[in-house]
Amino acid sequence: GAVVSQHPSRVICKSGTSVKIECRSLDFQATTMFWYRQFPKQSLMLMATSNEGSKATYEQGVEKDKFLINHASLTLSTLTVTSAHPEDSSFYICSARTGAVGSNQPQHFGDGTRLSIL
Amino acid sequence: GENVEQHPSTLSVQEGDSAVIKCTYSDSASNYFPWYKQELGKRPQLIIDIRSNVGEKKDQRIAVTLNKTAKHFSLHITETQPEDSAVYFCASTGRRALTFGSGTRLQVQP
Numbered sequence: 288g289a290v291v292s293q294h295p296s297r298v299i300c301k302s303g304t305s306v307k308i309e310c311r312s313l314d315f316q317a318t319t320m321f322w323y324r325q326f327p328k329q330s331l332m333l334m335a336t337s338n339e340g341s342k343a344t345y346e347q348g349v350e351k352d353k354f355l356i357n358h359a360s361l362t363l364s365t366l367t368v369t370s371a372h373p374e375d376s377s378f379y380i381c382s383a384r385t386g387a388v389g390s391n392q393p394q395h396f397g398d399g400t401r402l403s404i405l
Numbered sequence: 406g407e408n409v410e411q412h413p414s415t416l417s418v419q420e421g422d423s424a425v426i427k428c429t430y431s432d433s434a435s436n437y438f439p440w441y442k443q444e445l446g447k448r449p450q451l452i453i454d455i456r457s458n459v460g461e462k463k464d465q466r467i468a469v470t471l472n473k474t475a476k477h478f479s480l481h482i483t484e485t486q487p488e489d490s491a492v493y494f495c496a497s498t499g500r501r502a503l504t505f506g507s508g509t510r511l512q513v514q515p
Contacts, residue, residue, distance in 0.1 A: 321502045330494060330505045331449065380448060382503070393439065394503050396448045 288314050291383050293397025301405050302373060308366045308400045310381030316361040317383035321394065322354070325378040337364055371404045378402075407432040411495050411506025419514050424482045426509045428495035431476065435499035438471060438478045443492045443508075452493075453480070485513045 290313040298306050310320060319338050323331040335351075337343040337358035345351045353375075355367040364383075368375055380399040384392050408431040418424050430438075436457040441449035455462045455469045455478065462469050468481040478497075482489055490513045495506040 319502075330507050333502050333504070336502050378446075393437075393451065393454065394498075398448050399446075401446070 289393075289395045290314055291317075291381065291395045291397040293381050293400060295400060296398060297401045297403075299403045299405065300371065303370055304404075306368045306371055306402060308368075308379055308381070308402075310364045310366070310383065310397050312362045312383045312395070315383075315385055315395075317364070317385065318361065319384045320358055320364040321382040321384075322356060322364075322366050323380045323382065325380060325399075331380060334366075368402065371402070373404045376402055376404045407435060407497060407499070407501065407504040409495060409497055409504050409506045411509060413509060414507065415510045415512070417512045417514060418485050420485060420487060422485055424480075424485050424489070424511055424513075426480045426493055426495065426511075427477065428479070428497075428506050429475075429477050430497040430504075432497070432499055433476070435497040437498050438469070439496050439503070440467075440469060440480045441494045441496065441505075443494060449494060482511075485511075487513050487515050489513050 292311045294309050322334045324334050325331045333346050334349045335343045335345045337356050339358050339361050343356035358364040378399050378401050381397045382394040384394045411428045439454035442452045443449045453467050453469050455471050466483045471478045493509045496503040
């Protein structure tokens with residue numbers, strides 16, 4: 288159980304393009320979803336936290352107008368990287384959890400999306 | 406916010422030896438401490454976790470210890486095998502999302 292599906296797995300596109308990444312919880316309802324970014328040989332850095340039906344909470348230094356997050360249902364969250372530039376190239380990983388923040392429930396991770404901006 | 410420090414950054418052991426990775430956390434409200442194994446280009450895989458009401462947990466060759474007073478937790482891998490080679494991340498959470506350590510690249514030499 289607790290499968291998180293993330294698509295696409297790989298995106299290569301030109302600078303200035305907007306890219307949408309989907310994250311779905313397949314067999315559970317995800318009250319909270321998280322988006323992380325991981326640069327090569329670095330750790331996972333939290334970008335934002337979203338709860339179904341409300342606005343996402345962004346971490347310091349993450350531009351909310353550039354990284355648009357929509358958590359429209361209990362099983363789907365999307366991250367849109369608007370007007371992507373080469374410095375946005377990274378491995379983006381979503382994570383989902385049942386229960387509210389602080390509920391002490393495990394986070395389940397998607398397979399990640401490798402974004403390469405030319 | 407939470408700060409998680411992880412050491413060492415790289416660790417090389419001979420097959421069959423033990424490996425220990427240590428982490429410290431800053432938020433006394435943290436109550437859940439998972440460990441993840443990540444292979445190149447793949448998602449983190451949960452290998453073991455511990456909650457703050459437990460001091461030690463073991464699963465076959467893997468064990469985790471937690472010292473709440475000192476805010477330390479450690480991963481112990483015994484009888485290491487080449488397939489244990491990967492990057493390992495500790496993490497902690499209490500009131501917010503998981504905060505990850507900086508990672509340890511474990512290399513098990515055959």
